[in-house]
Amino acid sequence: MNIPPLDISGLTKKFGSKIAVDNVSFSVSEGEIVGFLGPNGAGKTSTLRMALGILPPDSGSAKLFGRAPGPAAFGRVGFLPEERGLYRKSTARGAIAHMARLNGMRGREAFKRADAMMEQYGIGEAKNSKVKALSKGMAQKVQLIAAIAHDPELLILDEPFSGLDPVNQKVLEDIIRGIAARGRTIIFSTHVMEHAERLCDRIICMNYGAKIFDGSVEDALTHAGTRIRLQTEADNARDWLAPMASHIYDEGSGVYHLTLKDGVDSQAVLKACIDSGAALLRFEPEQPSLHDAFVAMVGPDSSRKKEAAA
Numbered sequence: 001m002n003i004p005p006l007d008i009s010g011l012t013k014k015f016g017s018k019i020a021v022d023n024v025s026f027s028v029s030e031g032e033i034v035g036f037l038g039p040n041g042a043g044k045t046s047t048l049r050m051a052l053g054i055l056p057p058d059s060g061s062a063k064l065f066g067r068a069p070g071p072a073a074f075g076r077v078g079f080l081p082e083e084r085g086l087y088r089k090s091t092a093r094g095a096i097a098h099m100a101r102l103n104g105m106r107g108r109e110a111f112k113r114a115d116a117m118m119e120q121y122g123i124g125e126a127k128n129s130k131v132k133a134l135s136k137g138m139a140q141k142v143q144l145i146a147a148i149a150h151d152p153e154l155l156i157l158d159e160p161f162s163g164l165d166p167v168n169q170k171v172l173e174d175i176i177r178g179i180a181a182r183g184r185t186i187i188f189s190t191h192v193m194e195h196a197e198r199l200c201d202r203i204i205c206m207n208y209g210a211k212i213f214d215g216s217v218e219d220a221l222t223h224a225g226t227r228i229r230l231q232t233e234a235d236n237a238r239d240w241l242a243p244m245a246s247h248i249y250d251e252g253s254g255v256y257h258l259t260l261k262d263g264v265d266s267q268a269v270l271k272a273c274i275d276s277g278a279a280l281l282r283f284e285p286e287q288p289s290l291h292d293a294f295v296a297m298v299g300p301d302s303s304r305k306k307e308a309a310a
Contacts, residue, residue, distance in 0.1 A: 003066040005154040005185045010060035020046045022209040033180050035196030036189040038206035044189040075104040078152035082159045088132035096146045103150035117145045137168040157188035197290040207298045223296045224288030226260040234278035
């Protein structure tokens with residue numbers, strides 16, 4: 001039986017009277033890219049810190065490669081924390097080599113790996129620059145390289161896209177794909193759904209400290225509901241569309257985007273349009289996004305929707 005790189009069971013953590021993480025369980029299988037999603041304050045960072053042994057749980061357990069976090073996982077895990085923490089007076093190559101040595105590499109090998117990886121990821125010209133002189137995007141690349149220089153089997157990234165411009169976000173996505181292509185396991189937390197939709201085999205969604213979804217992107221999209229875009233010249237379209245929709249966005253010029261209520265299908269909307277005598281200029285389904293599904297899952301009642309996803 002394959003032992004999962006990460007397995008957590010019933011993790012719970014309180015800070016004072018606030019429950020930050022509420023009985024959370026999941027496993028991450030070898031070779032998966034898992035998006036760990038949720039709004040700010042959902043409990044993602046606390047969960048990841050407990051998984052790594054940085055933060056002790058009040059109850060529950062975490063295992064890395066079948067054992068409690070500790071020396072047994074030494075060198076097998078890479079971690080990019082949400083709070084970036086490179087030594088500002090160190091050179092970029094020195095910062096990377098330092099982290100590689102902490103994860104078991106010998107000194108000369110660590111510096112050779114730092115130089116090679118900086119060249120590989122297009123920042124070789126900055127290897128002798130002080131960390132404090134680097135741009136935010138460059139410093140983030142350096143810290144990511146520091147997290148992966150020892151070639152960990154499991155990579156945990158906490159909000160890796162935070163603060164990056166769109167160009168560097170794309171670069172980071174490509175780096176993640178490249179790491180995954182070597183069979184490594186990756187879990188990254190984010191509240192930006194587009195990254196997870198493009199990268200992930202699976203997503204885990206948290207809200208109010210609880211896991212509310214665990215499954216594929218395709219399964220998550222079913223939570224977004226049926227969506228339709230239509231255009232009509234009728235002035236009172238909202239009046240007869242409203243009973244069938246859980247959400248209506250009026251784009252203007254008679255264009256409406258509808259999310260249909262449960263039990264309502266597109267044929268019912270089309271029939272309502274015909275019965276009203278409205279002239280339809282456009283009527284087409286819309287592909288839901290992971291963002292739409294996420295908004296639906298973390299709505300006002302989501303704290304009570306603690307799905308026990310297997």
